[in-house]
Amino acid sequence: MTATVPTGTSAGAPTSDVDPFSHEVLEDPLPMHEALREAGSVVHLSRYDTFALARYDDVHEALLNWQDFQSSAGVGLSNFRYEEPWRPPSIVLEADPPRHDAPRRVLQKVLGPRALRRLREGWAADADALVDEVLARGTSFDAVRDVAATFPLRVFPDAVGIQEEGREHLLPYGDHAFNAFGPANDLVAKGTPRVAELSAWVNTQCRREVLAPTGFGADIWAASDRGDITPEQAPLAVRSLLTAGVDTTVHGISALLYAFATHPDQWQRLRAEPSLARTAFDEAVRWESPVQTFFRTATTDVRVGDVVIPEGRKILMFLAAANRDPRRWADPDRFDLSRDPSGHVGFGMGIHQCVGQHVARLEAESIVTALARRVATIEIAGPTVRHHNNTLRAWESIPVRVALD
């Protein structure tokens, strides 16, 4: 790809005119990731006049260092210092300490491993039921439409406690929110006409009187009764789950199923050792990085390698490129259950590290364990189709054929 060859320097950084949000790159971002990683610690992206980090060590450091790399100016390309956000900013994702502290603390408890223990059995049963339904219809199905996009929508909205009606709005809302972290391109334009309608529905779901009396939503409101967050923050904390918790897991589970369909030996390993399900999901999150990128803004002139990124400038962190950096991972392009994927940055790292990661893992573990119980082999049965999103590495369709025991 000639576009990623450095074309000059800025602030001492090599420059590239690649557009990471073009359809060509979204279809297959791996060559661009490699080119950026190899060009230097920091690459200036001339098209957006922004700085990119693609190596594991640099991305990892930037994620941990909230003091110099802030989130409150937005974690997309848009700089909230000068530009109006498309919706009121998130009180967790788009906040810095000290304002980040209280809502983060509440969500961490509500979504913590201990809190999820009571969901485990039910989700396992739901997963078995879904797998039985799908296999009853036949041994050829779409791994995205029939499994990955179905299972999270069966368990997660109930766990939050939102109403049944209108749940079909969740995926388009999330898709637009993740597009909106990128530039105002055709993907954003495509979602814009429905923003008002979708936002209105989502905002309604966050209200106390609409939420079920038990669930993550009710737990968040209970925290506001205790004064741990304010009543104004409670609906925004619920909104953060509805925005960040649906598309991510759909594409995360799709990535896992695609990985198994294309690595039959790894599926056999999982079948032989079902306790590998958890590691397998994290390996898929490393390998595919369903959330590809997030931005930060420099709060000071910050040095990365030989480059000083000036204060106030946007920095694009390529989580996906870091997760396949050969400086950190042996044979990074291999999906391999014998690898220890610990330390990947697919869920981020540091104070903003995905607060829903235990939810995502439990969903993935439930569904893949249910499949492994019945499915002996799984293979691709037709052309696969990507779904383009400015932030997510996503799938539209993965036709598969399975053999049962």
Added chain:
Amino acid sequence: MTATFPVTGTGAADVATLRVTGKHVQADGVLTLELASPSGSRLRDWTPGAHIDLVLPNGLTRQYSLCGDRWDSTTYRVGVLREPESRGGSSFVHEQLQVGDLVGVGGPRNNFPLVPSEQYLFVAGGIGITPILPMVRQADLLGADWRLLYGGRHRASMAFLDELAPYGDRVQVRPQDEFGLLDLPAFVGEPREGIRIYSCGPAPLLDAMERTCAYWPPSSLRVERFVADEAAAPARTAPFEVELARTGTTVTVTPDLTVLEALNRVGVEVLSSCRRGVCGTCEIPVLAGRPDHRDALLDDDERQADDCMYVCVSRSRDERLVLDL
């Protein structure tokens, strides 16, 4: 100003064993310790009201509130009062602990978080100022309306007066030998909505605060009672064994290894992520034995249950732990 990345390691040993890099007298009987990672790496993040568990070289574990600057990612500061009845915690810190010594550190954990509000009242007695100090800084930074009433036996025994001076009349310094007992009802005033009251100090002060605020809306008042300087089971510095219940394998964990590393060495895979005891990924059920919890996740009740541990940082108080692995 140009910031540079500090050199970081990802190993838990880096954040669970710190070096004393400063020891300063703050007031009569009060000193502050500064702690940093031997490699200079980033420490675990903290929020005002948080404390760390300090595992002293004599094996005793003591809790101290953090009172430094969270924007300084490589240094912790704690304040330590010399307790007349000390059973080896504060007297050890005052008399024996030296700059350059290594100490074990658990947490930071926060049982006393500053919740969002536009108005705060802070009441500190004596060494109870330590968690309050970063809170007033934060309240000020957020532009909240706040006041602090700070009591102590006499002026010379009250720490951080110099750091509080710039806040002017937001801070009322009331040493007992000059002003008598703190006039809590006058400071707190009539019950009102929308104000958060934080208090830390000796038990009689906190009891008086609870009486004074009895008719305030629920959860207006938040207090932190310092755990008495009592004898808790000392942390082990000797090796311990970890038995894996499902396979019957036994692994020895030497002081230079984390439990996670020891498990990995014998080929037992445990998924981890932060390796700092903050994300919760490496939680493992504990079937027997008492872990030495060094994470920043479990609250006090959850710790007491001793039914799980974060193997990236936590260790053992007993010779043998049995894990559900």
